[in-house]
Amino acid sequence: MSFLENKPSYQREEWINASDFKVVRVDELQQRVVDRAKNTPLPVAIFDLDSTLYQVEDRNLAILKAWAHQNHSSPWSKAVKDLKTHHVGYSIEDTLKSIGVPSSEKSLYLEIKDFWRERFFTNEWLSHDQPYPCASSFVSELHKVGIALLYLTGRDEPGMGEQTRKSLQRDGFPFEGDSVFYGLKPKKELDDLEHKKIFLEQFGRTMNVIVSFENEPRNVALIQHYFPEAVHVFLKTKMSQRPAPVVKDVYLLENFE
Numbered sequence: 596m597s598f599l600e601n602k603p604s605y606q607r608e609e610w611i612n613a614s615d616f617k618v619v620r621v622d623e624l625q626q627r628v629v630d631r632a633k634n635t636p637l638p639v640a641i642f643d644l645d646s647t648l649y650q651v652e653d654r655n656l657a658i659l660k661a662w663a664h665q666n667h668s669s670p671w672s673k674a675v676k677d678l679k680t681h682h683v684g685y686s687i688e689d690t691l692k693s694i695g696v697p698s699s700e701k702s703l704y705l706e707i708k709d710f711w712r713e714r715f716f717t718n719e720w721l722s723h724d725q726p727y728p729c730a731s732s733f734v735s736e737l738h739k740v741g742i743a744l745l746y747l748t749g750r751d752e753p754g755m756g757e758q759t760r761k762s763l764q765r766d767g768f769p770f771e772g773d774s775v776f777y778g779l780k781p782k783k784e785l786d787d788l789e790h791k792k793i794f795l796e797q798f799g800r801t802m803n804v805i806v807s808f809e810n811e812p813r814n815v816a817l818i819q820h821y822f823p824e825a826v827h828v829f830l831k832t833k834m835s836q837r838p839a840p841v842v843k844d845v846y847l848l849e850n851f852e
Contacts, residue, residue: 604838610812616829616847621729624846625736628806628826632742639776640737641807641818644748644759646833648730648768648808652683654715654723655690662710671696671703685833687711716751716783718758727832729851731767738769745802747778747794749787755779788813788837795821808848812839819845 605613619627632638645651656678663669663676674694682693687708696703714720738744750759756779763770778798780790791814804822809815810830816839819827828846 602840604840606836606838607812607834610839610841611831613841614829614845615841615843616845619846619848621733621848621851624826624828624848625733628737628742629740631805631826632737632740635803635805637743637803638741638805639743639745639802640734641745641747641804641809642734643809643811643814643830644746644750645724646685646810647830648734649724649726649762651724651833652680653725654720655683655711656680657723658711658714658720659687659690659707661714662707666706669703671700675707685835716754718755721750721755721758721762724762726766726768727851733851734768738774741774742805743774743776743802744769745776745778745804747791749780749790751780751783751785752777753781754783787811788817791817810834811837812842813837815845816840816842 604610628640642648659675659678663672666672674696675691678690678694682690684690684693688704691700691704691707692698698704734744746759746763748759750756756777759777759779760770769775778791778794780787795818799821804818804825806826806828807815807818807822808828808830809818810832811834812829815827815829819825819842826846827842827844828848829842831847831849
């Protein structure tokens with residue numbers, strides 16, 4: 596991955612501390628993007644979905660509680676069944692550690708992760724997701740002033756495309772028309788970062804991207820690499836431990852409120 600080569604990379608909190616972020620209010624950011632759009636033909640905004648526009652905690656909770664229901668004889672069943680939203684981390688490991696499951700319980704971790712993996716990336720369980728407060732109104736306001744939308748996500752089209760569009764419609768996001776584009780993975784097995792890299796190389800060069808919104812550090816760095824002149828926004832929500840090169844001149848938001 597050329598943009599990662601020969602660059603020091605950091606995990607999660609270290610990456611946040613090492614990067615140079617600009618703090619801005621949501622209304623100020625929105626106005627800056629709108630102003631930039633006025634001077635750009637066919638401007639495009641890139642939005643990730645999971646942990647950027649959508650909270651995935653409820654999807655995780657529903658799956659983990661379904662495991663607890665099916666495995667009620669497990670000594671950890673009650674603890675998993677009693678999980679609350681604030682316990683849910685980015686990964687299954689993060690979540691189980693938050694309720695005291697020791698790392699020595701390797702077989703339990705593998706069992707629960709396999710159960711979770713079979714369900715998390717499916718239309719059926721995707722319907723549990725809820726948008727972050729004010730996210731749909733923020734996106735809609737950009738769309739109303741003529742900014743095209745690209746939903747560039749690690750979700751895959753075969754397993755999650757149908758419910759992705761239904762959820763966007765249900766929750767008031769622009770979801771159809773000539774100025775709404777989708778960048779879902781063609782197959783589940785494709786790595787998220789590789790998918791976004793391929794998509795941007797094939798289609799991104801033809802788009803006048805003026806702003807991007809992402810929660811995953813490596814994806815923030817990737818999109819800034821392709822569109823250095825655009826405004827880039829890091830959503831400080833849930834993120835992986837995958838190392839990423841530090842970024843500069845990126846805005847930081849914790850929510851759209």
